Amino acid sequence: MKLYIVGFGSGNRKSITLEAETAVRNSALIVGYSVYVQILKNWFPEKEYAFTGMRQEKERVILALQEAIHRNVSLVCSGDAELYGMAGLALELSENYPDTEIEIISGVTAAFSGGALLGAPLTHDFAVISLSDLLTPAEKIRKRLTASAEADFVIVLYNPSSRTRADYLQKACDILLKFRSPETVCGIARNIGRDEESYRILSLAELRNTSVDMFTTVFIGNSETKIINGRMVTPRGYRNV
Amino acid sequence: MKLYIVGFGSGNRKSITLEAETAVRNSALIVGYSVYVQILKNWFPEKEYAFTGMRQEKERVILALQEAIHRNVSLVCSGDAELYGMAGLALELSENYPDTEIEIISGVTAAFSGGALLGAPLTHDFAVISLSDLLTPAEKIRKRLTASAEADFVIVLYNPSSRTRADYLQKACDILLKFRSPETVCGIARNIGRDEESYRILSLAELRNTSVDMFTTVFIGNSETKIINGRMVTPRGYRNV
Numbered sequence: 059m060k061l062y063i064v065g066f067g068s069g070n071r072k073s074i075t076l077e078a079e080t081a082v083r084n085s086a087l088i089v090g091y092s093v094y095v096q097i098l099k100n101w102f103p104e105k106e107y108a109f110t111g112m113r114q115e116k117e118r119v120i121l122a123l124q125e126a127i128h129r130n131v132s133l134v135c136s137g138d139a140e141l142y143g144m145a146g147l148a149l150e151l152s153e154n155y156p157d158t159e160i161e162i163i164s165g166v167t168a169a170f171s172g173g174a175l176l177g178a179p180l181t182h183d184f185a186v187i188s189l190s191d192l193l194t195p196a197e198k199i200r201k202r203l204t205a206s207a208e209a210d211f212v213i214v215l216y217n218p219s220s221r222t223r224a225d226y227l228q229k230a231c232d233i234l235l236k237f238r239s240p241e242t243v244c245g246i247a248r249n250i251g252r253d254e255e256s257y258r259i260l261s262l263a264e265l266r267n268t269s270v271d272m273f274t275t276v277f278i279g280n281s282e283t284k285i286i287n288g289r290m291v292t293p294r295g296y297r298n299v
Numbered sequence: 300m301k302l303y304i305v306g307f308g309s310g311n312r313k314s315i316t317l318e319a320e321t322a323v324r325n326s327a328l329i330v331g332y333s334v335y336v337q338i339l340k341n342w343f344p345e346k347e348y349a350f351t352g353m354r355q356e357k358e359r360v361i362l363a364l365q366e367a368i369h370r371n372v373s374l375v376c377s378g379d380a381e382l383y384g385m386a387g388l389a390l391e392l393s394e395n396y397p398d399t400e401i402e403i404i405s406g407v408t409a410a411f412s413g414g415a416l417l418g419a420p421l422t423h424d425f426a427v428i429s430l431s432d433l434l435t436p437a438e439k440i441r442k443r444l445t446a447s448a449e450a451d452f453v454i455v456l457y458n459p460s461s462r463t464r465a466d467y468l469q470k471a472c473d474i475l476l477k478f479r480s481p482e483t484v485c486g487i488a489r490n491i492g493r494d495e496e497s498y499r500i501l502s503l504a505e506l507r508n509t510s511v512d513m514f515t516t517v518f519i520g521n522s523e524t525k526i527i528n529g530r531m532v533t534p535r536g537y538r539n540v
Contacts, residue, residue, distance in 0.1 A: 076316075
């Protein structure tokens, strides 16, 4: 049968694509991380669900692949299906399930839904970096922070903090401050698309001394990013063309 | 009244979000680049449309802002509203239209819709770079290519070519080849979501000698990206956790 790997966008019902909506409706079973399954249950209460907990990614994908042997399944991811999502692992593990057709369905990731909330920080070349060193060596993360700061990318940080990594954002800012002005315009977006959604625009120096949690996405502007009417905007140069 | 800056996703009707669909339906006028207006007319034939041509971005935004004084308007962008789109310019120029409320509505950009077509290249940290030097100094583009190649980002190239920039992709590959193996897994996606949609997976050495057009998005894998069942996949390390 068919396994859809579905990015359902932010926590806001409206941010899902028509394609993702159709995939969920065509599936007999919806599989996901427990928190995401709770969200989808509110949107599609008539469906059957199964879930696994945090860090149970491999078990989750195998569960979805097993079920997809005899019925259509949607494996759901918040934001996009690929980015820090399940699509890569599903394609890797699918080698053992040659009769299952896998379709990846993109969704709007937090870089874009959070960007729209803040204004328009991502108008131009940008880099996305996860600060979680669970799956990536810390040295590689530092190298990516350095390279993207030096090359004046707008930078989006995912997983900026957790209980065991309380000072990671501060350390990342210290690397960025070697190359970027403390006045660089930054933004944080929290609980994007959910009831408690909030955002704040602040300088890189202020960001360094700000505590964020794991529900937050962090935006660091490039050298041209500015504040216009309280929104974070990276100009693209059209005005001068 | 209200001005929506709407990313409508790829050329495929299904890739639009519910939110973008609602914004278009709530608008009395749809404004966009002529090619995009043609796409939207097929989807929403009952609407009134206005368009400007290529490089008429400022005129397009001012037209939308003027019309939004007395009615709701959607300014539509393919992919996302921010990324190489109109959201930044609209916020900049909106300073002269204090009574108009501007809402940015994100869409799925080609990095993600093209990624899903190829497999799952964007599972992890990545950088997006436009090769167009119309609005960005060529030196800055080279610096960004160098930095992202050196830091082992997955790289997505927008605007890889045009009639006047036929050899830009070749030059970019020459920079990448200083840091990355010629065997690096790459992908190209063309006309994403449209009738003539196609993709190809190839090595960085092959990509260097491949001609692409302006309807193509180019993906360069990181050092771990591989081909699984004919699809381009960047593993995230879950299998080894």
